[in-house]
Amino acid sequence: MDEKTRREIEGKILPKYRTRRSACMASMQLVQRQKGYLTKEDMEEIARLLDMEPVEVEAVGKFYTMYNVERPVGRYHIQVCENLSCSLMGGEHILKHIERLLGIKTGQTTGDKRFTLSVVQCLGSCGTAPVIQVNDDYYENLTDKKVEEILERLK
Amino acid sequence: MEKVLLKNLGREGAHTVDSYLSGGGYEALRKALGMEPEDIIQMVKDSGLRGRGGAGFPTGLKWSFIPKDAPEKYLCCNADEGEPGTFKDRGIMEYDPHLLLEGMAIASYAIGAHKAYIYIRGEFLFAARRLQEAILEAYEKGFLGENILGTGFSLDIYVHRGFGAYICGEETALLESIEGYRGQPRKKPPFPALSGLYGKPTVINNVETLACLPAIVNRGAEWFASIGPEKSPGPKIFGVSGHVERPGLYELPMGTPLREIVYEHAGGIREGRRLKAVIPGGVSAPLLTESELHTPMDFDSLAKIGSMLGSGGVIVMDETTCMVKTAYIIMRFFSHESCGKCTPCREGTTWLKKIVERIEHGRGVPGDVELLESLCDNIFGRTFCPLGDGAVMALRGVLKNFREEFQYHIEHKRCMV
Ligand SMILES: Cc1cc2nc3c(=O)[nH]c(=O)nc-3n(C[C@H](O)[C@H](O)[C@H](O)COP(=O)(O)O)c2cc1C
Ligand code: SF4
Ligand code: FES
Numbered sequence: 050m051d052e053k054t055r056r057e058i059e060g061k062i063l064p065k066y067r068t069r070r071s072a073c074m075a076s077m078q079l080v081q082r083q084k085g086y087l088t089k090e091d092m093e094e095i096a097r098l099l100d101m102e103p104v105e106v107e108a109v110g111k112f113y114t115m116y117n118v119e120r121p122v123g124r125y126h127i128q129v130c131e132n133l134s135c136s137l138m139g140g141e142h143i144l145k146h147i148e149r150l151l152g153i154k155t156g157q158t159t160g161d162k163r164f165t166l167s168v169v170q171c172l173g174s175c176g177t178a179p180v181i182q183v184n185d186d187y188y189e190n191l192t193d194k195k196v197e198e199i200l201e202r203l204k
Numbered sequence: 205m206e207k208v209l210l211k212n213l214g215r216e217g218a219h220t221v222d223s224y225l226s227g228g229g230y231e232a233l234r235k236a237l238g239m240e241p242e243d244i245i246q247m248v249k250d251s252g253l254r255g256r257g258g259a260g261f262p263t264g265l266k267w268s269f270i271p272k273d274a275p276e277k278y279l280c281c282n283a284d285e286g287e288p289g290t291f292k293d294r295g296i297m298e299y300d301p302h303l304l305l306e307g308m309a310i311a312s313y314a315i316g317a318h319k320a321y322i323y324i325r326g327e328f329l330f331a332a333r334r335l336q337e338a339i340l341e342a343y344e345k346g347f348l349g350e351n352i353l354g355t356g357f358s359l360d361i362y363v364h365r366g367f368g369a370y371i372c373g374e375e376t377a378l379l380e381s382i383e384g385y386r387g388q389p390r391k392k393p394p395f396p397a398l399s400g401l402y403g404k405p406t407v408i409n410n411v412e413t414l415a416c417l418p419a420i421v422n423r424g425a426e427w428f429a430s431i432g433p434e435k436s437p438g439p440k441i442f443g444v445s446g447h448v449e450r451p452g453l454y455e456l457p458m459g460t461p462l463r464e465i466v467y468e469h470a471g472g473i474r475e476g477r478r479l480k481a482v483i484p485g486g487v488s489a490p491l492l493t494e495s496e497l498h499t500p501m502d503f504d505s506l507a508k509i510g511s512m513l514g515s516g517g518v519i520v521m522d523e524t525t526c527m528v529k530t531a532y533i534i535m536r537f538f539s540h541e542s543c544g545k546c547t548p549c550r551e552g553t554t555w556l557k558k559i560v561e562r563i564e565h566g567r568g569v570p571g572d573v574e575l576l577e578s579l580c581d582n583i584f585g586r587t588f589c590p591l592g593d594g595a596v597m598a599l600r601g602v603l604k605n606f607r608e609e610f611q612y613h614i615e616h617k618r619c620m621v
Binding site: 065066067068070071072073074075077078099101108109112113114115116131132133134136137138169170171172173174175176177178182185187 | 285286287288289290291293294325326327328329330362364365366367368369370381382383384385386387402443444445446447451452453483487517519521525529530533534536537540541543
């Protein structure tokens with residue numbers, strides 16, 4: 050963890066809360082944002098900074114599915130919603146199409162470390178299904194063609 | 205009906221404080237700050253507002269449980285929006301963040317809270333940023349911070365992002381999460397009104413609930429109470445998804461018949477197909493079929509027929525839908541989201557998923573439906589929080605109406621549809 054990150058945690062995150070522990074989730078989010086995932090060392094540092102036990106930080110990291118704990122992901126993390134509204138609108142087909150285009154299976158990362166493909170639960174965007182999330186961004190009302198364009202742009 | 209909650213949906217630029225002010229924004233806060241907190245609570249009670257997060261608990265009554273003399277209290281806005289089929293709070297937060305902030309300020313003043321948190325699901329980064337910008341604008345204009353509008357009332361609002369856990373929508377798990385723990389529900393009692401965030405009296409309200417408040421203060425309790433059924437009044441957002449011509453968010457009077465929502469507002473079933481089933485309020489709500497479409501969409505009418513309004517997320521399935529697959533997707537969701545704290549849910553949802561999965565994949569064996577039913581009986585009412593019951597209610601709803609599809613799958617190793 051660099052000095053800037055530490056300062057951000059101390060200056061921007063901690064003042065929001067009554068306890069240091071409360072800053073744990075946001076601190077892990079901040080660190081993950083920098084490199085896409087969290088290592089054991091990251092979590093130990095966060096624990097030290099927030100007066101927590103490393104196992105406690107790790108437990109938080111493993112509980113919440115968006116933390117990539119010791120799981121490096123590609124530059125673009127493609128997350129396909131597999132819940133009901135998306136499935137009704139062709140979500141599985143979109144997933145298969147992405148697998149074909151990238152030449153990987155769900156859960157895998159491309160050889161060039163550019164793309165990781167995952168499935169996720171409802172993204173809260175069911176009215177514009179099928180939906181995927183790539184890093185921070187939602188892509189909605191997807192069709193084969195839209196998916197091809199998105200991947201082409203990110204390649 | 206004139207829109208109150210979604211009037212700015214899809215309107216470019218509506219999210220800024222200037223735009224909000226030009227539409228009369230923050231007038232309700234000004235008015236509220238000139239009232240006694242008890243009078244606001246009474247007003248909200250009189251309006252008949254019931255929580256839009258799922259349970260429909262009367263909002264004014266919930267507030268009145270907060271001890272008046274407690275030195276430290278909190279308001280938490282539940283923006284976790286995790287119930288599959290639900291996407292309404294996002295609509296408010298992205299297009300009308302100040303509506304939510306104004307509602308939160310009114311609620312905080314009424315209960316005497318000086319700190320409030322918005323617990324927003326991690327995936328909604330765009331909405332979280334929108335809210336953060338709106339909060340900064342509100343501080344600049346003096347609607348947040350110290351001595352708001354010169355009244356001596358102070359309030360800080362913070363955004364806390366979740367990071368992928370449906371269970372954090374349950375109010376005590378949400379509190380655990382803000383405190384930096386895994387999001388597992390707490391034992392109740394004590395209820396959050398007495399011992400909530402950091403052990404202090406806390407009100408947890410849904411985004412849509414809070415967004416109703418400015419209009420109640422501006423137009424009065426009678427106005428709100430006059431919309432929809434007497435026992436569950438007000439405007440309500442219905443999010444329609446699945447096999448309809450026009451999926452999307454519709455703000456309508458509470459109690460609008462399900463048929464009107466599906467066939468008039470959402471344009472009916474796509475490609476002129478026939479309707480097979482509708483989930484009225486997110487996947488936890490037992491599904492309904494054609495014969496129940498006349499049901500008014502409100503808390504009591506849906507409870508009466510054994511389902512629930514839940515979040516108002518309406519998922520429509522046409523005749524091409526395999527109900528075994530539907531059940532599998534829902535059970536996969538619940539077993540994935542079970543927080544693991546209690547055995548009936550942790551083990552039970554795993555088994556439900558496994559058995560429905562094998563039926564779906566043509567590996568079901570005779571007796572599987574009965575096995576599912578007995579598992580349901582063993583889970584229901586024995587779980588620590590309502591998530592486990594939600595899984596059972598959803599599955600029972602499918603089995604009640606489509607048992608023969610499961611039997612067909614087991615016998616023929618394939619779909620009926
Ligand atoms: C498993 C589970 C998930 C829930 N998810 C949400 C949610 O995403 N958003 C929400 O507002 N309420 C959710 N609730 C309901 C909350 O516990 C709580 O009742 C609600 O936020 C209270 O606000 P209200 O009175 O304004 O409805 C959930 C409840 C359970 C049991
Ligand atoms: S019912 Fe499920 S989600 Fe709720 S506490 Fe038990 S294991 Fe956790
Ligand atoms: S089901 Fe995919 S976003 Fe809700």
